[in-house]
Amino acid sequence: MTRPFTPYPFSPRHYPGEVPALVDGRDPATKAVAIVGGGPVGMTLALALARQGVRSVLIEADDSVCTGSRAICISRRSLEIFKRLGVVEGFLQKGLPWTGGRSFYRDTEVFRFTMHQDDEQSLPPMINIAQYQIEQLLLDEIERHADLIEVRWQTRVTAIEQLPDGGALLALRTGQTGHTGTAWQMRTDWVAACDGGRSTIREALGLKLTGTTYEGRYVIVDIELDSARATERLAYFDPPSNPGSTVLVHKQPDNVWRIDYQLRDDEDPDAAVQPENVLPRVQSVLDAMGETGAWSPIWITVYKANALTLERYRHGSVLFAGDAAHLVPIFGVRGANSGIDDADNLGWKLGCVVNGMASPDLLDSYSDERVFAARENLSYGMKSTEFMAPPSFAFDLMRTAVLGLADQHAAVRPLINPRQTHAIAYLRSPLNDAAGNAASDSFSRGPAPGTVLPECRLLKRTGDGASMAIHLTDLLEPGFTALRFGADPAQDDAWQQLQRTLAERRIPFGTITLGRSDAPCSAKPCTIDPTGHLHDMLDARPGTVYLIRPDGHVLARWRDGSAADAQRALGAVLTI
Incomplete structure (x- = not known):
């Protein structure tokens, strides 16, 4: 039984767009670091710099933390980073820990995986927590460092000029969307582009992501459902409830559930996200799971998998991180987690440079290490994507054979492994x-x-x-x-x-x-x-x-x- 659309159980704070005192249309103070993009990556970087006493200005186009369904899985490696930044307790209190998952072919369980967990660990291998909650926890800590982190809400970068003597000049607009608001400029020694997959900074510099874009599309639905079911990753291949589709299910805090399902090639993506087409599909998934409680839709969107990266993450005084640097398929939860790792790597190196401990050449190692990490993450992500949504007849034939044999033949079951994110070793750094x-x-x-x-x-x-x-x-x-x-x-x-x-x-x-x-x-x-x-x-x-x-x-x-x-x-x- 469905109920009408309900909002997320979260009320973000909203912030005004404020412009600093200007002299001839420019902020007279040169900033050490300007971080463009106030998502998890930009916020993590600001906190990493603050721990070293480095001042930064965080430039965010919206007036609050994010809304909607975005990243939901935070890995142990990311939790270790948050632990060093002093914010992990909030994540552990709010997030739902999990250690593994199950995969089904039609109505038969064919694979079960468990991530590494033993008595030596201080943190769970994974927690589920919505991105708006991630950002709020980070923002709460940022506001405790107001002396070092300046946040400019409702502010967009409209142009960037790298200066001959180093640093960059940013053209900004603060206020409502479009061409309204106040135009002003800011000079900064370093720019960290953490502004997402549609990066304004990347576009302004004429840089292109390269790699693979997959044709398959997926509908992402968040629902409210009160259930005592354990937190785990559930994957359904060709389920009787949604023949020909692949379905993923994740439980989140506050009775929010995410359901992802693959669209068939003959389905129109625009029509597929209409509630009258989505709600029956979701109900069939819940029926197959044995969930009988009333539920409400919250959010519907469509997603397309990409495996793309820049060739280099340092371009003069501009450094790219997160989705601005690379786009990783959602399978294996490497998107936000790899971006948080970017911020951690960049944070200590940029802090050393700004504080005069190291030459700017140290930042080249940021690019070397994190491009290597991105390529490894993309390799795993592509394997998972190609199994979740076979890109060709040959891949589909292979997957059908594996799923059909897995129930009786343990040797093929590892091929179903979703290859969850893990810490990358920089062995050639x-x-x-x-x-x-x-x-x-x-x-x-x-x-x-x-x-x-x-x-x-x-x-x-x-x-x-x-x-x-x-x-x-x-x-x-x-x-x-x-x-x-x-x-x-x-x-x-x-x-x-x-x-x-x-x-x-x-x-x-x-x-x-x-x-x-x-x-x-x-x-x-x-x-x-x-x-x-x-x-x-x-x-x-x-x-x-x-x-x-x-x-x-x-x-x-x-x-x-x-x-x-x-x-x-x-x-x-x-x-x-």
Whole structure:
């Protein structure tokens, strides 16, 4: 039984479009960073910069956080980033955690997957939370950093000029849509284009995304439905309720559900989104699931899959991130998550440049690493898309065979795997070479340079002998961190001197001393690996040092590391 359309259970705050005090039509203050686009990517970048004391102005065309059905799945990697930014608690309180999903062919379950989750983890592998809730949580934190983050609502970029002496001049218009409002200009040292798939900045610079655009279209429907069903990813291939279609179902907070279904080739997309055509399809899906409660439609839209990217993400003083840099198919939930990872990578590097810790050349590594990540994400996303919506007769024949065999033959079931998003390892990053990682070859296992540090349970011992349970990621501040295993007290003075030297240069750096439970601990406080699990995962022994980047990736590692080794590695990356 359906009810009339209802609004989302969310009331956004609305903000006026305000223009700063102008001199001859221009903001007289040159901005360090202008972030164009106030979605999850732009907001994450603003917070990452603020954690380093870097001021930014966030330019957003709308007067509030987003509306409608957009990103809904946030990965563990994104949650780790939000943890470092101090905003993760709101996500964990509001989001619905899930660990896996099931796929059905017609009316038979043919595949079940579970994402990695064990007692060592501090965060779930995935949560479902609507994008308007994501943005509101980030905006709440931004407003707590009003001294560092200036938000310009109802403001659009109308033109951009890169200046010969560096930086850029932005032409802006604040006020209502169209040609009304106040036109003004702003000079900025750096522009971060986070303005989405229809990026104004990208178009103004004459840049094009390249890759694959798929012909298949999907209807996305959000509904309100009160159900006690568990949170998981549900996929239905050629279900009796919608023959010839593929259907995805996700539960969200506040009794909101998303239903995606593929349109057949002979269906008109314009007609397909009309309520009289959508509502019976949704009802048939719910009937097949055994959901008998009353429901209301909230939102209907149509989606087309793209697998596109820019060739480079740095163009002079302009840096691209999120959908402005790449468009990833929704399958595998890599869109918003890859954009948040962009912001995390760009945030620490741009902060180092603005704060005078590094030359602008460091930003080339942002492009190198995140273009590599985008291509890997696109590769997985394309495989998932081609299975969800076969682009040719041959693909369709293969998929039908796999689905038909999967019930009885376990060997083919992995082909149904949706390949959920995961942290990308920058194994070929130029920063790995700059840091001098020849010593890394002596490790038989553990995260290689460029890889995200794994999570692990630890104990922190205070000076009075008390202990508290923590996780490794609790120790990582928004700076560089040296993990010293079984640290030699004779080297403590050298490490303390390194910290003083870096502090004088305003380079955020800390050291963590890690020992086994049965080993003496000279540092107060110190961190204990009670089961030895972290030592085993990192192939660590007394004297081992891991140097961690501000984004949680390994920069360098040594069997017998010293403060001098860490200083050389940092010097090569930061040119200090």
